[in-house]
Amino acid sequence: MYRVLFAVHPGRQGLDHQIRTIRALPHAAEEVSVSLLHVFSDNPRGLSVAQVDGVREAQREFKQAGIHVDLEESSGSPVAEILNKADALDVDLICIGGRKRSPVGKALFGSVAQQVILSSERPVLICNSDEGY
Incomplete structure (x- = not known):
């Protein structure tokens, strides 16, 4: 089984592309397991991970594709929590949505x-994200 930690950004950046990419992995329905992570x-x-729109959308899409899905949530620094969860679950791949930023935006934020x-x-x-590309 190939385990993927799928980080769901609260603003949904890259979500559709993330879903399509993981669904397109070879033998995804038979060999891929996805852990959907939302870091609050x-x-x-007081929402739970199951109440986050992007998580519900991804869960629905993966289930339709026959891909095993479980839900994970955490609170704190997104970077630290993604890395901690990846280690705790011993995943094979971390999948993150991205967005285009200017060099100044990257430096500042x-x-x-x-x-x-x-x-x-x-x-x-x-x-x-598909937006602007």
Whole structure:
């Protein structure tokens, strides 16, 4: 079984592309297991991972494709939580949605995707948003 940690961004950046990419993996229905992770940085309404729109959409798409899915949630720094969950689940791949940023935007605000790439010892797949590409 090939285990994928699929990080769901709260703004849905790259979500559709992420879903299509994982569904297109060879023998996905038979050999891929996806853990959908949402990291809550602020959760005043007390939502669970199952109530996050992007998570529900991804879960529905993967189930339709016959891909095993489980849900994971965490709170805190997205980078640290993605890396911790990847280690705890011993995944084979981390899949993250990305978005286009200017060099100044990257320098000022950083990038979760960039920090995960630089900090992870596991393969990281970045699926850019379809918007603006």
